[in-house]
Amino acid sequence: MADTITLEVARYRPEQEDEPTTQCYEIPMRREWTVLDGLNHVKDRLDGTLSFRWSCRMGICGSCGMTIDGDPVLACETFLTDHHPGPVRVEPLRNFPVIRDLVVELTDFMAKLPHVMPWLVADEPPPDTEYLQKPAEVDEYQQYSMCINCMLCYAACPVYGLERDFLGPALIALAQRYNLDSRDHGDHDRLEILSAPEGIWDCTFVGECSRACPKGVDPAGAIQRYKLEAAKRTVRSLLLPRGRR
């Protein structure tokens, strides 16, 4: 195995250039290194001006999402050995405006987040003791609660790239996480926003969001399940008399 590998990193420095450029860094090739370790080596030893986000180094915080050799991945879970002999192309996440180098702008997601009401909506005040749930009731939504907001699904989704108003995979999966929670009673309120054209109906089931997800959330599945649910409700509301809906 060669003892070095080249990182081809997309640079964007708004104070000096209008378009991103590429800069190559030669770093040691270590079996145990991830791309994030390589970027940190660059930052510490070679070029302190390189900007990127990271925190936990273990696939929990969701900060280090990037496009590596064309795929949306977490840099901390992408090993250099899997991209040997390189060069490894490192770019910011697709479908987002770039602030600097590998740092993208996430305001759009943050602004949409409260619209899906990602909290327990209760008709009555919660009980004084713990809110008990059966294991089966937890199983119902647990998969969708694993999301770490890493934005890989948004980078993978071609529809989000084309339609900025689309709610997007993670937010719909998050809405489903609460809809399927036995303690929640907010599904009627969420239906309005989810069944808008920019909600579930913009999705064409490309399925790339679920492939990109590092936590196995399957947002694409969540969206199709919700389409079926919304369709059932529509049919019911058309067929049944007003009082029995």
Next chain:
Amino acid sequence: MTGYTGLYQRLYRPRVPILWWVRRRSYLLFVLRELSSVFVAWSVVYTLLLVHAVTAGERSYRGFLAWSARPQVLAVNVVALLFVLFHAVTWFALASRAVVVRVRGRRVPGVWIVAANYALWAVASAIVAWVVLR
């Protein structure tokens, strides 16, 4: 802070290339999957032409058979068959993720739903073949 905001507003906004779906294999497969619908529509038209020919009498049915054996028509139908098969395979795989089936309160694993889909497909195809060839 003004310097910061000034630069902050100079976000680089990448554009989606017009042929975004040829850049990734999975996107290309997706677009091919969606384009299978063109061949589904063609199959409907072809079936209706057959029905029309049969309804019109034996001579026009013979005419339809001769027409369907022309190389151009045959080529279209071979391509259409490949796309329709692609549609069936992808459809069964995806349907198992949209549909949640419960047996005695437990969610049936997706593999079982896919298997049931294929079984149903075999039965439906057998019925079609039986009705036509009997």
Next chain:
Amino acid sequence: MTVVRRPVEPLLWLAFSAGGVLAALLVPALLLLFGVAFPLGWLPAPGYPHLDAVVRHPLVRLVLFALCVLALFHAAHRLRYTVRDGLQLRRLSGLIDASCYGAALAGSAAAGYLLLAAG
């Protein structure tokens, strides 16, 4: 129950899904037989009296009608999204939707005439 704001969208999606299922189950066999196997002579084409009797059977007509209508709406739905996203024509989405579903409606009318009214 909250009323869904645009009830058309879920109904079109239901037609798309039903059409997808029917097309996946029935079209490969039909096309394999009539599009490839009979023209190539792999199998002898069914005789006229038999096929005429099959096509005249009310149940066959009903199934074929359902297949035609739903599969056409299935195709219209998919094509509408593919043209809109694949060619980035969101500005023309009204026109695209109208032509796709319009064509499906016209095809359904033709299927209705051939299978339910005529013959």
